[in-house]
Structure formats: structure tokens, C-alpha cells
């Protein structure tokens with residue numbers, strides 16, 4: 001899954017895709033690098049970010065989705081917590097919903113996903129983006145994240161969303177300390193064990209900077225290792241800024257894995 005943020009303030013690509021032609025150029029690069037899915041968002045959810053009104057998210061993402069739809073037939077995911085944004089995006093040609101609130105922020109989201117019969121990503125987050133990194137606390141982060149995701153998947157199914165359309169995401173960096181993120185990556189198989197496809201988004205995130213001391217534009221090597229670890233543990237989708245290098249790393253890893 002390639003990341004395309006139409007925001008002035010995203011932590012990695014903020015401002016880069018602000019003009020339609022820049023957004024389309026980024027999309028074309030991700031497509032040329034063989035992204036399977038494009039994830040488009042109009043609201044930064046980096047730690048400390050303020051929420052963006054639905055009308056403004058719509059204003060940012062709809063022209064981009066429409067433009068991509070004209071050049072590429074693949075799956076486009078709308079990264080939003082608001083059902084009205086998701087609905088407008090689906091009408092413009094998006095085919096997936098990526099909801100980092102796991103349908104907790106907008107009560108209309110579950111009904112929309114059920115009605116449209118589209119895949120939906122349900123992500124774990126402790127708190128809200130504005131304050132989530134202040135002092136995240138868990139007894140056992142992996143068990144708590146897995147229990148939350150299981151409950152959300154059950155709720156989704158009881159709302160009429162088909163089991164095959166549910167994708168779960170442990171939410172790396174969303175209300176988690178460095179150690180919490182590392183535990184989730186080390187024990188990702190416990191989330192995979194819930195029996196749903198799992199998505200992991202670790203690309204360029206701050207825990208990689210914490211480990212390496214590298215700034216956000218120099219975290220590719222660490223991001224590739226996270227993607228590899230996630231896929232080795234059974235993740236089916238990795239959400240990344242650098243699609244080409246990630247594909248290359250995963251392809252080489254797959255053919256050089258030691259025979260047991």
C-alpha cells in the first residue's frame with residue numbers, strides 16, 4: 001500500500017502533494033513502483049495534529065481520487081475517520097476505507113462500509129492524535145491491541161460488514177511508546193492469529209528515528225526491516241512511502257529465506 005497524503009502537515013510527505021499535479025505525479029510514481037493499493041488521506045494524524053473538518057478533507061482528496069481513477073484501475077483507499085469523507089471518496093472512485101479510529105469516531109462509518117460492501121481497515125489507537133503520545137500506558141500492549149481488534153471485528157460483522165472485507169492493523173505509533181511499538185512488531189503473530197488479514201504501517205515512523213537517530217527523510221533502511229519483519233510474521237499488507245524499495249527488499253527476502 002503506497003501512501004499519498006494531501007496535507008500541508010503530514011510528518012513525512014506534508015506539503016509535497018498539495019497541488020493536484022504534484023499529487024498525481026506522486027501517485028504515478030507509486031503506481032510505476034507497482035503499489036497494489038494507494039492510500040489517500042486529507043488529514044494528518046501525526047502526534048499532536050488537530051483534526052481537519054470533513055468538508056476540507058473532501059476538498060483535498062476528491063480531485064486527486066478522480067484524477068487517479070482516470071489513469072489506474074487498482075484499489076484506492078480513503079484514509080479518514082469521517083463517514084461523509086469516505087462516502088464522497090467512494091463515489092469518486094475509491095474502493096477501500098482506512099479508518100484509524102476503527103469506526104469509533106463516526107457512528108455512520110459501519111453502516112456505510114456494510115452498504116458499500118468494501119474492504120475496511122480497522123486500526124488500534126489509544127487516545128486521539130492530539131494527545132496520544134503524551135503518556136501511553138498498557139499492562140500488555142500486544143494482548144490489549146489484539147483484544148481491541150477482535151472486539152472491533154466482531155462489531156463490524158454485527159453491523160453487516162462481511163468477514164472477508166475486514167483488515168486489522170495494530171496502529172504502530174498511535175498512542176504507543178517506542179517499546180510498545182517494538183513489542184507489537186516482535187509479537188505481531190499474536191495479532192495475525194486473530195484470523196483476519198493484517199496491515200502494518202511503520203514506514204519512516206518516529207520509533208525508527210529513536211533507534212537510529214535518523215531524521216524522517218533518512219529512515220528507509222529501518223522501514224524496510226520493519227516491512228520485512230511484518231511480512232515474515234504474517235502481515236498481508238504493508239503501508240509504505242517507498243513502494244519500489246519495499247518490493248525489492250521483500251522479493252529478495254522471499255527467495256533467499258533459509259530452508260528449514
Ligand code: HH2
Pocket residue numbers: 003005007009010011012013041043044045046079098099100121123169171172199200201202239
Ligand atoms: N499511519 C498513518 C496514517 N494512517 N493508517 C493505517 N491503517 N495504519 C497506519 O499505521 C497509519 C495510517 C500515519 O502516517 P502518515 O500517513 O505517513 O502521516 P500523517 O498521519 O502525518 O499524514
